[in-house]
Amino acid sequence: MGYFYVLLTVLLTVYGQIVIKWQVVQAGALPDGLERIRFLALLLVNPWVASGFLAxxxxxxxxxxAMTKLELSHAYPFVSLSFALVLFFSWLVLHEPLTWxxxxxxxxxxxxxxVSSQG
Structure with missing residues (x-):
């Protein structure tokens, strides 16, 4: 059951990263001066961004x-799966380049x- 919570951690993390990036891009360029505060405040109350923070x-x-069920040194390498998933969903959803x-x-x-999961 510990691995379920590790996987859930990874999936929630990836969701949060993708949805926040998506909404920040939709909002446009970060303005200068005091307008920057308004821009960020509007992002904070955006339901999608809020869902990313909730995730x-x-x-x-x-x-x-997960930490109540697994050793940290065994579970933590699986968090690296988020790198692969973020790369894939950045390409699929955000249309970011997927380079060799x-x-x-x-x-x-x-x-x-x-390798690390073997021991």
């Missing part, structure tokens, strides 16, 4: 539950997760 809080709670160096880097991370 981060829920990810933290899920991680605490990024894919290769994620491949190395996945190899590290596999």
């Amino acid at each position: 981060a809080i829920l990810a933290g709670l899920s991680w605490m539950i 160096p990024k894919v290769l880097g994620i491949g190395f991370i996945m190899c590290g997760v596999i």
